[in-house]
Amino acid sequence: MDYYQILMNSNKSAHNLIKMQEIATGIRRRVLAHTLSNNGGYMSQACSSAELLAAMYGGILNLAPVPSPIDPPSFIGVPLVGKAIKRDYLTGAQFHGAKGPEFDRFIVSPAHYALVVYAALIETNRLREDGLEHFNKDGSTVEMIGAEHSPGFETTTGSLSQAISQAGGIALARKLRKESGKTWVFMSDGEFQEGQTWEALQAAAFHKLDKLRVIVDVNQAQCDGPMDSVMSIEPLVARVKAFGWSASVVDGHELSAITDACALDTGHPHIVLCYTDPVRGLPLLNERRPVLHYLRFKSKDEHAKYELAYKEMVK
Amino acid sequence: MSYEIVARPHEQNFIDWSKDKPEVVVLTADLTNSCEVGRWRDTYPDRYFSMGMAEQNMMGMAAGLAREGFEPWLHTFAVFLYRRPLDQLQMSVAYPSLKVRLMGFLPGIMTPGGVTHQAIEDIAVLRSVPNMTIFEVGDATEAESILDVAHEVDGPVYIRALRGEVSRIFPKSEPFKFNTARILSTGSDITLITSGIITEEALRAIPLLQEKGIGINHLHISTLKPFTDPLVLKAIEGAKHGVITMENHSIVGGLGSMVAELMADNGIGLKLKRIGLQDTYAHGASQKYLMSEYGLDAKALVETVATLLGKDLGISETDLQEVRTVSVHSSAKAEAL
Numbered sequence: 290m291d292y293y294q295i296l297m298n299s300n301k302s303a304h305n306l307i308k309m310q311e312i313a314t315g316i317r318r319r320v321l322a323h324t325l326s327n328n329g330g331y332m333s334q335a336c337s338s339a340e341l342l343a344a345m346y347g348g349i350l351n352l353a354p355v356p357s358p359i360d361p362p363s364f365i366g367v368p369l370v371g372k373a374i375k376r377d378y379l380t381g382a383q384f385h386g387a388k389g390p391e392f393d394r395f396i397v398s399p400a401h402y403a404l405v406v407y408a409a410l411i412e413t414n415r416l417r418e419d420g421l422e423h424f425n426k427d428g429s430t431v432e433m434i435g436a437e438h439s440p441g442f443e444t445t446t447g448s449l450s451q452a453i454s455q456a457g458g459i460a461l462a463r464k465l466r467k468e469s470g471k472t473w474v475f476m477s478d479g480e481f482q483e484g485q486t487w488e489a490l491q492a493a494a495f496h497k498l499d500k501l502r503v504i505v506d507v508n509q510a511q512c513d514g515p516m517d518s519v520m521s522i523e524p525l526v527a528r529v530k531a532f533g534w535s536a537s538v539v540d541g542h543e544l545s546a547i548t549d550a551c552a553l554d555t556g557h558p559h560i561v562l563c564y565t566d567p568v569r570g571l572p573l574l575n576e577r578r579p580v581l582h583y584l585r586f587k588s589k590d591e592h593a594k595y596e597l598a599y600k601e602m603v604k
Numbered sequence: 605m606s607y608e609i610v611a612r613p614h615e616q617n618f619i620d621w622s623k624d625k626p627e628v629v630v631l632t633a634d635l636t637n638s639c640e641v642g643r644w645r646d647t648y649p650d651r652y653f654s655m656g657m658a659e660q661n662m663m664g665m666a667a668g669l670a671r672e673g674f675e676p677w678l679h680t681f682a683v684f685l686y687r688r689p690l691d692q693l694q695m696s697v698a699y700p701s702l703k704v705r706l707m708g709f710l711p712g713i714m715t716p717g718g719v720t721h722q723a724i725e726d727i728a729v730l731r732s733v734p735n736m737t738i739f740e741v742g743d744a745t746e747a748e749s750i751l752d753v754a755h756e757v758d759g760p761v762y763i764r765a766l767r768g769e770v771s772r773i774f775p776k777s778e779p780f781k782f783n784t785a786r787i788l789s790t791g792s793d794i795t796l797i798t799s800g801i802i803t804e805e806a807l808r809a810i811p812l813l814q815e816k817g818i819g820i821n822h823l824h825i826s827t828l829k830p831f832t833d834p835l836v837l838k839a840i841e842g843a844k845h846g847v848i849t850m851e852n853h854s855i856v857g858g859l860g861s862m863v864a865e866l867m868a869d870n871g872i873g874l875k876l877k878r879i880g881l882q883d884t885y886a887h888g889a890s891q892k893y894l895m896s897e898y899g900l901d902a903k904a905l906v907e908t909v910a911t912l913l914g915k916d917l918g919i920s921e922t923d924l925q926e927v928r929t930v931s932v933h934s935s936a937k938a939e940a941l
Contacts, residue, residue, distance in 0.1 A: 367699070367734075368699065368700050368701045368735070369701060369735065370701045370735040370736075370737065370757070370758060370759030370760075371701075371757070371758040371759055436699075437700060444667075444668075444671070444696070444700070445695055445696070445699050445700060446695075447695075448691050448695045451664050451691075451692055451695055451696050452664075453664075454660070454661045454662075454663070454664020454665050454667070454668070454692070454696065455664045455665075455667050455668045455671070455696055456668060457661070457664065457665050457668060458664060458665035458666060458667055458668020458669040458670070458671070458672070458676075459668040459669075459671060459672055460668070461653070461665060461668065461669060462668065462669050462671075462672030462673070462674055463672065465650075465674075466672075484660070485660040485661055485664070485692070488656075488658035488660055488661035489661045489664065489665075491656070491658070492655060492656070492658065492661050492665065495654075495656070496653065
């Protein structure tokens with residue numbers, strides 16, 4: 290049996306899917322708890338991407354284990370030219386375990402999903418549970434918009450659409466070294482408005498980066514509101530296929546669909562478009578439509594309503 | 605005054621230099637032959653990556669390769685390395701301080717390609733980017749020896765590179781030295797600080813100035829960032845009548861500004877005259893024409909010296925023409941983009 294079959298079989302096992310569902314539930318719960326205690330948070334991103342990140346960290350990614358959940362280090366300074374702290378300095382990649390030719394890499398592109406990524410790392414025993422207490426605190430690496438020192442971040446990607454090019458370079462380097470591991474990029478759909486994304490897609494196809502994978506939270510929402518009111522990117526799957534990629538379109542809350550699509554090995558760079566619901570698991574968010582980008586409570590009453598929703602969630 | 609002309613100093617030199625450096629890879633954006641790496645591609649096809657006309661992605665791919673231990677040398681025209689992909693250069697390459705080498709050809713007004721092709725503010729922009737190291741080569745010897753110097757830098761490097769027919773001003777035995785000014789003449793009246801191709805232009809006027817009894821302390825700068833060589837400050841301090849900078853760049857943010865900052869930081873109360881593009885774009889024409897039109901030539905230097913000294917020097921255009929044997933190489937102008 291080859292690796293992919295093993296992966297598919299193991300992912301398809303009911304046990305794995307149940308575990309992933311628990312992770313997804315934990316992500317939503319943690320992000321809501323944090324949003325309540327901080328009077329703000331990227332809540333809709335947790336609702337849309339909980340299953341996607343649960344599937345990735347819960348089994349799709351072949352990452353080296355970390356011996357025990359890591360205590361996030363304090364910020365020790367920016368990388369400096371010619372200084373030893375530079376590349377060996379504690380990067381967020383340590384939360385993905387030791388690098389190795391057979392292991393996958395996971396590059397998070399939408400850095401404002403940081404809170405959701407941190408929650409996923411806690412749920413999968415890679416980040417200490419109390420790590421979130423450092424969130425957005427001065428001198429901490431657990432930043433609101435993650436950068437490469439932040440847990441789970443291997444590169445600096447907050448200027449959107451840069452991750453796919455960076456990952457393309459990593460995938461190209463790994464191809465030159467004939468490594469078996471895949472290089473994954475987690476993207477948000479808004480990034481397909483950026484020209485660089487399309488440059489990167491055409492280059493990955495041209496250079497046959499067949500171990501490059503992109504998984505997208507297509508939640509159809511962005512900062513200004515619904516994407517079709519800001520700048521439409523549809524038909525997305527036809528567009529990416531036209532750029533030489535193979536593509537899967539799945540329900541981004543259907544764990545077995547996500548794991549099946551991610552196990553495909555088409556001989557091309559492959560993209561998995563996860564169509565998601567930005568209020569999934571927290572219908573109360575519907576009251577915030579059309580703008581869902583960031584949840585900050587407007588009143589004590591609203592806060593109380595979300596407190597109630599949280600109590601429902603943990604019941 | 606006549607210098608040896610070296611045809612394509614980068615082309616074979618870069619091939620030879622790369623031979624025992626398997627980590628060196630080349631990325632281009634549809635200007636491969638124009639940047640003298642066509643034969644490099646044919647020699648090392650497995651290390652050459654065509655990125656097409658897509659500089660933003662090229663910058664990010666270079667970052668990824670560098671993170672994995674490769675040393676990408678990007679070859680394209682200078683303008684296309686910092687204008688369009690500046691955010692990518694900053695966030696993907698400069699912030700993590702990755703070993704990416706940016707070979708920027710046709711700096712300043714060296715191209716008839718006009719405003720779109722003329723990198724007139726690259727130094728100003730890139731010197732404000734943390735972690736960047738910036739070099740500018742001024743002759744064939746520097747074009748050849750810059751490779752070792754750039755290779756040693758543990759961070760991103762931008763090089764104002766030369767191609768085509770290039771004069772050899774400095775002997776091969778005196779290679780490019782990191783953060784070290786070259787002292788080309790000494791004198792106590794005026795300190796003249798030049799960089800890049802402008803140094804050769806300035807060298808045309810200096811013998812004439814010296815014949816008039818004017819002492820010129822002439823420094824050639826090839827490391828623009830860092831700009832901490834103590835020789836520069838020492839030379840400025842010794843100038844009796846003032847300081848002149850001369851560069852193939854806007855006077856805003858480049859060598860002239862760097863010297864101004866150095867003087868102010870050290871409380872040196874001397875006049876500073878900055879020769880360069882006077883906060884203006886240029887347009888498409890020959891290098892010789894543009895240097896004259898925008899006041900970047902030997903004549904402009906003579907006039908500036910006269911202004912600082914407050915007297916007519918009696919040096920005519922004919923005098924300058926007589927020393928002009930190799931100022932602008934005809935074949936360089938004819939070269940295709």
